[in-house]
Amino acid sequence: VAVSEVRGQDPDGRPGTERLSQRARRVGAAYAGPGSGADVPAGEDPPIGFVAGLPDPAVLPAGELTAAFAKVLATDTDPALQYGGAQGHPALREWLAVHWAAIDGAPGSAARFTLTNGAAGALANIADTFLDPGDVVVVEEFSFSGSVRTLLQATPRIETVPVDRDGLDPDALADLLDRLAAAGTPAKMLYTIPAYQNPTGATLAADRRRTVLDLCARHGTLIVEDEAYREVWFGTEPPPSLYAMAGGAGVIRIGTFSKILAPGLRLGWCQAADDVTGALVATRTDMGTSPLVQRAVARLARTGFLDAHIPRLRGHYAAKSAHVVRGLAAHCAPYATWQEPGGGFFAWLTLAAGTDPLALAEAAREEGVTYVSGNVFAAGGDAGATSFRRWGPGDSPHLRLAFSHVPDDEISEGVRRLGAALARAAGQR
């Protein structure tokens, strides 16, 4: 149900939902139709679900978190349980500065980091701080639908650039930025996920990164770089971040502990130049996120647990990815193409011509496997909630398989079922 369809009635004329804001109408409810993964009823024999970008429960460090919370509550009771300020716990920001400087030489100081309610909270803060209604925001043609909803709240105009296996297409970006400037509506912001992009898994090549930075500097376009999946690389590390390459000028980097620790902590971060960080912090009205959670995570960071945990996660998810890729080769090769994931939680499939996506959705339901249709991530098109529906609900030639959360012993069977569904849907369009 789109928000704009929700309308209250009160016999005495007392206000309900008759006059929702433009923000509310624009953002819409999260898409829940065909191919969203939310359209499959859990029955007696629940499907194998390649739906959500969740960590594997097998690697959630419950014991370490228990010890960290206990220690913080015992030793830092008052600061952990009172308000912690909008920017967040200095010790965790200090760890982030050292951590990221070591990874890609990003100019680091704790003062450049802000702790947020996940990467989503960081992006909302950025949108609040920089976007006015009608501003133009450029995103990849397939992008994380949650981020697009967050951006849409600021009621900007969304434009898109194509993505291939090396990330967003810099020639298309150059053309788009030129066109927008010529029309008197220069792009205010580029939101990009350059490493193990959600949903395509693409990583922006090093030479493209330099071009993107130059183009955006020339057009005065602020870059928001979402590195939610960056640390989960398989074999080869991704190129340095746009933030690091730019020395922090003109780029805001956002990230999260959701993928390397746990989403349930709702803890993300934002790295930006000093003046930008000042503006972001000053614009916040949420009185900060939990200092208790921040201090527990700081403990896991400073005791070295995270430094050991992250490499373990790389191996863990690399094995799951390889498992998926073997299954795809065995069962799906005639019916779709894909690229081996270099990191992250997702495989992105493109259906062979002639395969009907809606027939596939129906067959997958019957075979007992779920995925998310590419249309959920298609950010272009009309404004509002409908912007996720370029092809109509479920009717996209792409699909995202999230393998991170699927138990190891179900991956093979799940991909086999997908192959069976593909075989049934092949040649039906």
Next chain:
Amino acid sequence: VAVSEVRGQDPDGRPGTERLSQRARRVGAAYAGPGSGADVPAGEDPPIGFVAGLPDPAVLPAGELTAAFAKVLATDTDPALQYGGAQGHPALREWLAVHWAAIDGAPGSAARFTLTNGAAGALANIADTFLDPGDVVVVEEFSFSGSVRTLLQATPRIETVPVDRDGLDPDALADLLDRLAAAGTPAKMLYTIPAYQNPTGATLAADRRRTVLDLCARHGTLIVEDEAYREVWFGTEPPPSLYAMAGGAGVIRIGTFSKILAPGLRLGWCQAADDVTGALVATRTDMGTSPLVQRAVARLARTGFLDAHIPRLRGHYAAKSAHVVRGLAAHCAPYATWQEPGGGFFAWLTLAAGTDPLALAEAAREEGVTYVSGNVFAAGGDAGATSFRRWGPGDSPHLRLAFSHVPDDEISEGVRRLGAALARAAGQR
């Protein structure tokens, strides 16, 4: 420093903070000037601070929280550490429904509650969902500055109504609503803190509540009722909430676990009619607050700890309040007036005519006692950060004493110092 004064410079033209949004410019940074409580440097002999509306560290239940987090992480590991959804943990919402139905008969069901990042998060969600730029929002002439900042983000026009010891003045509200309607700019929203108002401590009388409801229903004005302090009553319970009296129609109630448990949990809530709740949840983009924290608090709620803790808090803060009132009578009576707090964390003083607030601020600094000047809470006047400065920085005849966080053995000495400062500042204007 107001946000609008923060401007970035980059030699290569890369964007910084040159083009902040209207939201960012409007909300401004939190006030930090004279009388804010942030203007007193901590020296070798720190002042006694009646500044922040914080719980007493003596009643923060660290041990119970440690046990609750440990139990939740042991038994509900996966749901506590994955995403928990925008509306929040059903068991805690169920407890809230039963709890509030018992207090004031508010029509209750878990479906009408949403869990948020404190009451501040609830208010931000409401503003996002209902306010467009230019909409008129009515607030009490003195109100919580954090809430006013949150409302200002939506760039509405703020109008105010006077407050006396029985809460907001219904005649003034009637006049204002009529004037606004006649001008073609009817009030979209009334934000009120009807119980132990921050900063004045006033509680809206029962008969006024009925009048306020009738007026707002007639004008189609949505009421947002902030009950952050409601449960901390001394001796006599406050009247039923506006939400309960209206049967939930036309009123959104917000609250928090910050005052009855701990601010560091960053956990608040919102209670509203079904369709309003649906719109609020659909407008959120933050992927919810921490399900781990929600489940730990649910445990403290469902095991009965909270039901025992809240009455203890009432006695604890009532004793502190009585302590303050005795001190005021002994040391400050010739120089100021006040009303005995009926609940909450604050005493509100009005200086006698002829006492210069800036001379008082200087004398208080020298005596070693701090408070917050009334101008911080004065919500009327110009838009933006300056709206908190009706009298110019610190130059207000009112001051707020927050007694909740001051150790028992410092209250007498702190109020004695305030009396000494008042005596020095008396007759200086």
